[in-house]
Amino acid sequence: MTEPSDRTFSETEGAIMEATYRALREHGYADLTIKRISDEYGKSTAAVHYYYDTKDELLAAFLDYLLKRFVDSIHHIDTTDPEERLELLLDELLVKPQENPDLSIALLEMRSQAPYKATFSERFQQNDEYVRYMLKAVVNHGIDEGVFNDVDADHVTRSLMTIVDGGRTRAVVLDDLTELETARQTAREYVDAMLR
Amino acid sequence: MTEPSDRTFSETEGAIMEATYRALREHGYADLTIKRISDEYGKSTAAVHYYYDTKDELLAAFLDYLLKRFVDSIHHIDTTDPEERLELLLDELLVKPQENPDLSIALLEMRSQAPYKATFSERFQQNDEYVRYMLKAVVNHGIDEGVFNDVDADHVTRSLMTIVDGGRTRAVVLDDLTELETARQTAREYVDAMLR
Known part of the structure; x- marks a missing residue:
């Protein structure tokens, strides 16, 4: 890709x-x-x-620029250990946004416009696909190394992104950054249950 | 309340x-x-x-009217078995919206305006609180009856709403109703892992 x-x-x-x-x-x-x-x-x-x-x-x-920034920050994660890498990726997705609530508000407005604007819709789809691709690579790596259960990596990464997007939406709509903490904890519990 | x-x-x-x-x-x-x-x-x-x-x-x-409709549909669930009742509540939250994608689009737009409109913000907070209150009652009932693990019911219901809101946001932004199916499956896995 x-x-x-x-x-x-x-x-x-x-x-x-x-x-x-x-x-x-x-x-x-x-x-x-x-x-x-x-x-x-x-x-x-x-x-x-x-x-x-x-x-x-x-x-x-x-939106391209934001993805590029995200991908750059991921490239700085230099561990190849799948368990540690997955935790750090989830931190980037759910802990990092806590630093910048105003951007999250603007992004939810843009996301809500995706049904009306093809250029936004394309970007959000492409960005989601890329983040899932990175998560899936880590999950598959862990399966290959025998540290994760042999799960449906596609489903598990979609589920993790559901938790990520839920936490982000709730933090904005309910005006409460602890919703991102809750989602981070939910993702941890889900990973423990499914992969270990 | x-x-x-x-x-x-x-x-x-x-x-x-x-x-x-x-x-x-x-x-x-x-x-x-x-x-x-x-x-x-x-x-x-x-x-x-x-x-x-x-x-x-x-x-x-x-928004009050939508919550009232939702609460009315919940009152029609006549089982008191906690396991069955929790499944039916999650169906109402994640399967029912599949019938009405246009309403979901409009609701995400309104949710994205919550940071700017106090009347929306109040409603979304109140509605979320009420739905969590209903979920928590079922989880606590299951704990009392010994069919669910003795979990932090507040955290588990917040996690379930994170999965619900993630599925709903993704279905709209990615224009894909199967995201609600994925979220329903994620909620099932989460319930299995935490409560059973």
Whole structure:
């Protein structure tokens, strides 16, 4: 499969993405404008429009950028031990977002728009597929090494992503970051029950 | 605790709620207007405004109405066997929504607005609390009868709602109703692992 992390961002595009990040956290999705992104970027709206025709096109690129950041952070996990690696991946998915609740709010708004916007829908599907692919590789590695039970790795990774997405949704809707802790604990219990 | 099902709806209010239901399924949340609800209701916008000043006030009442429908459907479950009752509750939460994907889309939009709208936020928190209260009653009943392990019932019900909300979010964002089936299976595995 094509690694979404193969998508490259020039230095300028990276700076626009970082400005988008800040603008999204401050204004949310509905109130985001190219003007607000340009203000964060410190240049004119024309400078942003040179790279991205519309707000939705820019936001689709932003979803690519977020995945790339996530994949980069995963590449820094240097253990190859499947049990440890799975725990660290779940930490990235459920502990890391606790640092950034405003981004989670904006992302849930964008996710809720997936049924109406094909560019968002494609990205969310592709990103989910890639994260499941990484989780599945670890599960299969553990099965091969005999440290995990011989489970249906596809189902188990989908279940883990269900727990991840449930925790993220609940943290935003119920305005309670401890929902991410609960989901992290649920994922731990599920892994213990299914894989060990 | 006050039962949200104590909230009553007159015949007229019920008819407006049913019209809202149809309008939401057809137009989604963002494009919903009092005019479109009135059209479904078959009366003037003034007839709707007589009961609800604003669209958000009407939608807050609609969230009460949905919970009341859910609670009514639960009251029809007449088994008192905790194991069977828990399975049927999880079916209501994860199998029933498969009949109505358009409503799920509109509800995710409304949930994503909870951080911006206190009336939505209150309802989602109250509804979640009530559903967890019902699940917890069944889990505690099973513990008392010795058919379930002596678990932390509060944590287990929060975990089950994490799986429920994950399945619902994924079904909408990934446009795939089988995500609800996956979540139902995950909930079954989680119940087996923790309670039996």
